[in-house]
Every structure is written in C-alpha cells, then in structure tokens.
Amino acid sequence: MVRLTKKIEYALMALKYISDECDKIVTAKQISENLNIPNQLLAKILQKLKKEKILESVQGIKGGYKLGKKLNEISLSFLIETIEGDMGIVDCLKTDRQGECCQTDSCNIKDPINQVQTEIYKVLKNKMVSDFV
Amino acid sequence: MVRLTKKIEYALMALKYISDECDKIVTAKQISENLNIPNQLLAKILQKLKKEKILESVQGIKGGYKLGKKLNEISLSFLIETIEGDMGIVDCLKTDRQGECCQTDSCNIKDPINQVQTEIYKVLKNKMVSDFV
DNA sequence: TTAAAATACGACTTTTTAGGTCTTATTTTG
DNA sequence: CAAAATAAGACCTAAAAAGTCGTATTTTAA
Ligand code: SF4
Ligand code: SF4
Numbered sequence: 001m002v003r004l005t006k007k008i009e010y011a012l013m014a015l016k017y018i019s020d021e022c023d024k025i026v027t028a029k030q031i032s033e034n035l036n037i038p039n040q041l042l043a044k045i046l047q048k049l050k051k052e053k054i055l056e057s058v059q060g061i062k063g064g065y066k067l068g069k070k071l072n073e074i075s076l077s078f079l080i081e082t083i084e085g086d087m088g089i090v091d092c093l094k095t096d097r098q099g100e101c102c103q104t105d106s107c108n109i110k111d112p113i114n115q116v117q118t119e120i121y122k123v124l125k126n127k128m129v130s131d132f133v
Numbered sequence: 134m135v136r137l138t139k140k141i142e143y144a145l146m147a148l149k150y151i152s153d154e155c156d157k158i159v160t161a162k163q164i165s166e167n168l169n170i171p172n173q174l175l176a177k178i179l180q181k182l183k184k185e186k187i188l189e190s191v192q193g194i195k196g197g198y199k200l201g202k203k204l205n206e207i208s209l210s211f212l213i214e215t216i217e218g219d220m221g222i223v224d225c226l227k228t229d230r231q232g233e234c235c236q237t238d239s240c241n242i243k244d245p246i247n248q249v250q251t252e253i254y255k256v257l258k259n260k261m262v263s264d265f266v
Numbered sequence: 267t268t269a270a271a272a273t274a275c276g277a278c279t280t281t282t283t284a285g286g287t288c289t290t291a292t293t294t295t296g
Numbered sequence: 297c298a299a300a301a302t303a304a305g306a307c308c309t310a311a312a313a314a315g316t317c318g319t320a321t322t323t324t325a326a
Pocket of ligand 2: 009223224225226234235236237238240241242243246
C-alpha cells in the first residue's frame, strides 16, 4: 500500500491554509472548521509540526500558529518523517524495527528493495510543500 | 505510510525463486519452505499471479507453477495492482472509493497530490521484476 | 479405483495501524 | 479570575494487513 495517510493530507492542507493567511496568526479551530478536519486530531498534528519548527505557536487566548519555515524549505519527505517517524518501505529498512522481519535470512531481494526505496524517497525529497500551494 | 506490503515482498521473492529454477515446475510448498513464507498465504498470492498470467499453473500431484511472463515484462506497479487492486495514494484517486473522502469539498491540494502520485507511479512502472533478480 | 499431493477458493480470525476522542494541564489576555 | 487557546498523553474504534482453516477439485501412480 503506497499511500499517504490522512495525517499527511491534513498537514498539507493546514500548511496551505496558514500560508494563505500570510503572517496572521491562525488557531487550530479556525483551520479545522474551514477545512473540515477533526479538531483534536489536527491539534496534535500542528504540535508535531511545531516541534520541528515548521510552525511557531503562541499560547493563550490570543494564541495560534504561524509558519516557522518557508514552504519551499519543507520537503514532503521531511513532513512525513515529522508526523510518522522514520520512513522505510519495508521492515528491514525501518530504523525502529530492524531484525523484525522473519525472512531476513531467506530474503533474496534486499538490495533491489533498497533501490526502490531510494528512488521513491528521491521523489518525496524533491517535492516541496510549496508545490502544494 | 509509503510501504510495500508483505504480500508484495513474498511475490517478488517467489518470482525470483521460480525464475532461478528456469523452467522446472516448482510447488508452492517448495517455495514457502525455502523462503520461509507462510504456506497458505503464498498459495493465494501465486493464484493471483496466475490470474494475470504472470504465472502458469499445473494442478494435480505433479503440479506446481512456472513463469508465464518474462520478468522484464512485469512492472512493480502491475504486480502491486495484481495483488492489491487498483492503486491510489489517497482516497479520491482510488477508483473503488471515490467520494469517500469527507474533505473533498474543502480540499485545497487535489491537483498537487495527483502530481505526486504520477511521479511515484512512474518509479513503480519503470521498475521491473527483473530488476529484483 | 483410490490414496496422495498438488492447485483453487472462500470464509474466517488475529494482529497491527490508522484515525479519532477524552481528559487534564498550562499559558495568556481582558 | 474566566475564557480561549496550545500542550500532552492515555484511550478507544475502525479498517487493513497478515495469516489460518476448511473444503473442493485435479492429476498421478501404485
Ligand atoms: S523480506 Fe527481505 S526486503 Fe523485506 S523486510 Fe524482510 S529482509 Fe527486508
Ligand atoms: S483530502 Fe483532498 S486529496 Fe486527500 S483524498 Fe480528500 S479530496 Fe483527495
């Protein structure tokens, strides 16, 4: 299943929304209502984006989020890693589950699989969030 | 989650195995034991490959499988579609679930998402099973 | 002609992940 | 101090991936 998760889509939609409000500070609620995204879920996504400085946040009643980086500096691969953790199209290429594959010994396709991953990542690395705006 | 499923990996491993046995007929059991793949699961994967003529099968006690196509004629994208059905990196791009996305109306990233899909597919379409051997 | 060993098929169960919710704390403004 | 926002983590639910079971059918050879 080569798919983008909803979280990634929500992040992209939100970043585009925030970008459109150029420098005004926007709340999670405002975004979730306008884009029809579950509020709490979006909130947690935005928090992750903040941790990686993709967004800056202001707490308190007048608070909200604004961009912390330029959209053309955020690659899709970085966004995915920010939200989902280290990538890896198969078990043996995920840092957090090396050795979990029962086929490691009998596996006869490790190297070419690695190549596929490299090529897919190249696409994701060259695709910037600014391409979504 | 940009990942290959186990089924896809099993299919690739099996195809490589069969290819190595050049024209000898091999049984599902033989493959599953040599590659350490769950037998019944592999059996069903091989059946799907047969339906798309990637493999040819012989029933009965002396039966088994052999290649039905040359490995350099089978793209990774075709293999994925054979096993998992029509691809689509997001709901609105999957033929079997158009209209299931609650954000279709508010969505502001449809076109660029489509582009990402095109680029990923290009990779999968140009990658042939022969590249795994 | 029948037992054995293979493919063929569909229903089912289990495990894992994605998607979403709830609760509580903290921060900041008016 | 109340209201409205972010922050954080536990929790629940639904869907998908991974694997199993049961049974039918096909073919060979004793
Ligand atoms: S089957 Fe091979 S390629 Fe796939 S995860 Fe296991 S070792 Fe890696
Ligand atoms: S959010 Fe937009 S891109 Fe994603 S599935 Fe819905 S309509 Fe398609």
